Amino acid sequence: MCSTSAAPQVTTSASIVRVVLDVPLDREFDYLNPGLVIKVGNRVVVPFAGRQLVGIVMALVNETDIPLPKLKAVLQVFDDVPLDAASFKLLRFCADYYHYPFGQTVLSSLPLRLRQIKPAVSRKMWLYHLAQAVPDALIGKRQQVLARLLALLQQHAECSEAMLAAVSATWRKALQPLLDGGYVSRREVIATRPSMPASAQVPELNDEQAAAVEAILGRLHGFQPWLLFGITGSGKTEVYIRLLEKVLADPQSQVLIMVPEINLTPQLESRFRSRLSEYALVTLHSHLSESERLQNWQAAQSGAARIVIGTRLSVFTPMPHLKLMILDEEHDSSYKQQDGMRYHARDVALVRAKQHGVPVVLGSATPSLESWYNATGDQEHAGGRKPIYRLLTLNKRAVAQATLPRIFCIDTAHPPPEAGLTPLLKQAIEQRLQRGEQSLLFINRRGYAPVLHCSACQWLADCRRCSAKAVLHLRQRVLRCHHCGDEQPIPLQCPSCGNPDLRPVGQATQRIEETLQQVFPQARVARVDRDTIQAKDALTTLLSEVHAGEIDILVGTQMLAKGHDFANLTLVGVLDTDSALYSPDYRASERLFAQLMQVAGRAGRGEKPGEVLIQTAFPQHPLFTALREQNYAEFAQALLQERMAMQFPPATYIAVMKAEATEYALVNQFLTEFSLAARAYVDQHAATLPDQPLIYDPVRPGLARLNRMERGYVMMQSAHRNALQQLLQVAVAWVRAHPLQAKIRWVLDVDALEY
Known part of the structure; x- marks a missing residue:
């Protein structure tokens, strides 16, 4: 075993197998073929550094740069259906663009069973x-x-x-x-799971929905990005279904539908199965067992599955007859991978659609500013950038009697909330209970309270491994860090002064649930957060209870903020959003507006009118003013003007070099030398770069220590993507040769969303 190099080639009649492996080395490895039947794309088992690894065959050649006596032989080959050329092309793009080892890119895109040394057998x-x-x-x-x-x-x-x-x-x-x-x-x-019988209910399309379907169907043959901008409840899913009915009429066709989170999959899957029962449908997400994931992945790869619904990793699923791609809630940050290769599934989907020559539909009620910019262009400057996407707008709710909910802000200063609830919100909930309607209270913080506090010495419970506060989980009797997962028992007295009077400060889902049960003892209250839906079918069961009218009040995090359709839910209460207004992240206002618009859209989706009450200390803030008007287009345009003036994305492109180590001195030394080297490269090649990237000094993130590792980063910024990519190619090579890289962990995050 050895890597390819630039040495003179040795020509031989023996067959050489060129393989990529799941190792942090950006190269291919040559092995001898001992007479096995091997094809490009096959899985093979090879010896590597004293162990056996699964690799993917990239090429079969008769030349190698390595002397034959030093080559080791392939140990085993599996007769799985090999990866196709289209998959390799997409994965090669991702490895190059995100500057990640190609072998790790290929292997990480496969189900776990295909990365193990055993045959992958499916029913x-x-x-x-x-x-x-x-x-x-x-x-x-x-x-x-x-x-x-x-x-x-x-x-x-x-x-x-x-x-x-x-x-x-x-x-x-x-x-x-x-x-x-x-x-x-x-x-x-x-084998694929049989679908349920077709639903008899087929709603009529309104004029806007019909126009959107007709426009997309008119350009099915060829790459075309569409931004389907529809208010909450405007029937975007029905548009998707009508598109699938036409596309799948061709027996040689498949459709990939992507959703940002697992909790959106069951409801969407149910709707597609009931309306398109004649087509085999599979799902791909992390709540599946490894056997189920392999089964569904191979069904898609073979073409047996006509519809694939999946989360971000599904963007790499081989589909030989792909004819249409749909990304629901395209603005959601969950499409961005935050470990391993830091790809953005939305951007990868656009590249894949272009490579396949098929249309891609991006749907959202609150599109990302990047997509909005690509769909509207630069409207402020004459001769500016023209739109790249085609914009389709749905301004009316799909149910004829349904209207957008009315949004009000409750000033928490007059009077202040009691146990997290203002008198006006309590009164609104009581009215819904009397009318037999449902309410949803949104607080994006799980646990009982975000802080455990000593009133005598002002001690606060910290995580032992992070620079973050430990969250109180009262029912489990633990303090838990939501960043690293560390748990510690609740102290009986203050570790600092010995005071036994320790009090929870602030509100979270468990505490709000407890308060509601005390204030409204007759109400049936359900909490929805990561702690309550750990079981495989827990969320599906709970949603069924909501639809059946067995729950009066829902308390939940962002799991309930989007994608769900509750006909009898007429009140949404938002309990705590002000912390986002203080964030130093330039994307904070965009995320908050999208989140509030999405959760507000859960109210009044049926025939009954909806109402949204937002508790805030800043009711006159411009963000809340725009929210009450429910005019996303105007809000987005104002944000774009700010981004253009400040030269932030989408006006520019960014990449972040992140590093962490047990001592910050090592991180700071590494990042300082990195920034100096990057600036030197830019200065030396200023004449050939289309733009001079800006390299900032090293800084620490808001969460400076995570899981006992001290962190820092350097941000790089350019108005031209090619200039930034040229810099990154040289920068990654510099890092891999740096002597400190053995003592630190580093990662390059292209188009970063978090620092």
């Missing part, structure tokens, strides 16, 4: 179809089962075993004569 099933016309003489008068099976086969291009079994339990015996006679053929595919 198979048969699909049946008519091969030729069946003579009437073969269908006797008493062969009613066979007649119904034949009618089903004539109705559908292909029928699954589940569809045939629904006709009769004896379908196999009845169909065998037609198989033997060659009138019916079958093909083996990866």
Whole structure:
């Protein structure tokens, strides 16, 4: 085993297998083929540094830069369906753009079972179809089962075993004569879960929805990004379904639908299964078992799955017949990977759609400023940038009687809240209970209280491993860090002064749930946060209870802020948002506005009018003024003007070199030398760069210590993407050769959202 290099090539008649591995080395490795049948894209097992690793075959060659006696042999090859050229092309782009080792990029895109040294076996099933016309003489008068099976086969291009079994339990015996006679053929595919019967309810499209569907269908053949900007409840999902009905009418077609979070998958999956039951549908997300994930991934790769719904990693799923891509809630920061390769699934989806020559639909009620800029262009300057995306707007709610909720701000200074709830909010909840309607209280903080405080010496409970406060989880009797996961028992007295009177300060979901149960003892209260939905089907069960009217008041975090449709929910209360107004992050106002618009959109989605009450100490803040008017376009345009003036994205492109170590002195030394080297490169190549990137001095993030590691970063910024990429290519090579890299952890975050 060895890496390729620039040494003179040795030509040999022996077959050489060039492999990438899941190691932090950006290179390919050569191995001898001992006579195995190997194809490009196959999984193989090879020896590496005293252990055995799974690799992916990139090439079969007869030349190597390494003397043959030093080459080791491939140990095993698996006969899985190999990765295709389109997958390699997309993964190569990601490795180059995000400056991540290609081997790790390839292997991390695969299900865990394909990264293990064992065969990846999936359950198979048969699909049946008519091969030729069946003579009437073969269908006797008493062969009613066979007649119904034949009618089903004539109705559908292909029928699954589940569809045939629904006709009769004896379908196999009845169909065998037609198989033997060659009138019916079958093909083996990866098994997929049968869909539910089609729903009888098909809503009529309003004029805006119909225009959006018609526009996209008119440009199906070729790459075209669409921004579907629709207010909450405007029926974007129905637009998606109508697009799928047309696209999937072609038997050689697949559609990828992406959602930002797992909790949006069950509801979306249910709607698509009920309306498009004839098409095999699979999901890909981290709540699946490894066996289920492999099964669904291989169903997509084989083409057996016609619809794939998944979270960000699904953007890499091989789909040989991909014809359309849809990203729901495209603005959501969950599409950005925050460990390993720091890719943004939305941006990767756009690249994949362009490589495949297919349209991509980005849907949101509050688009990201990057997408808004790409869809509207630079409206402030004559001759400025023209729109890249096509903009489609849905301004009306899909349910004819439904209207946008009214939004009000409650000044928490007059009077102040009691246990987190103002009198006006309590009164509004009581009114809903009397009318048999549902309420939702939104507070994006789980646990019982964010701080445990000593009133005598002002001690606050800190995390032992981070520069963050430990959150009180009263029911579990622990202090827990939400950044590193560290847990410690609740002290009986203040560790600083011995005072036994320790008090929780602030509100979180557990404490609000407790307060509601005390104030409204007759109400059925449910809490929805990461602590309550750890079980696999917990969220699905809870949402079913909400739809069935078995819950009166929901308390939850951002899990409830988007994607859910509760017809009887007429009140949304927002308890604490002011902390975001103090954030130094230039994206904070964009995120807060989007979050509040999304959670406000849960109210009044049915025929009953909705109301949103926001508790804040700053009711006259411009953000709340824009929110009450529910005019995202005007708010986004104002934010864009600020970004242009300050030269922040999307006016410029940024990348962040992050480093951490047990001592900050090492981090500071590394980042200081990095920034000096980067500036020197820019100065030396100023004449050839399309723009001179700006390199800032090293700084510490807001969370300066995480899991006992001291952190820092250097931000790089340029008005031209190519100039920044040229700098990053040289910068990464400099880092990999730096002597301190063995003592620190570093990562390059291109198009970073967090510092």
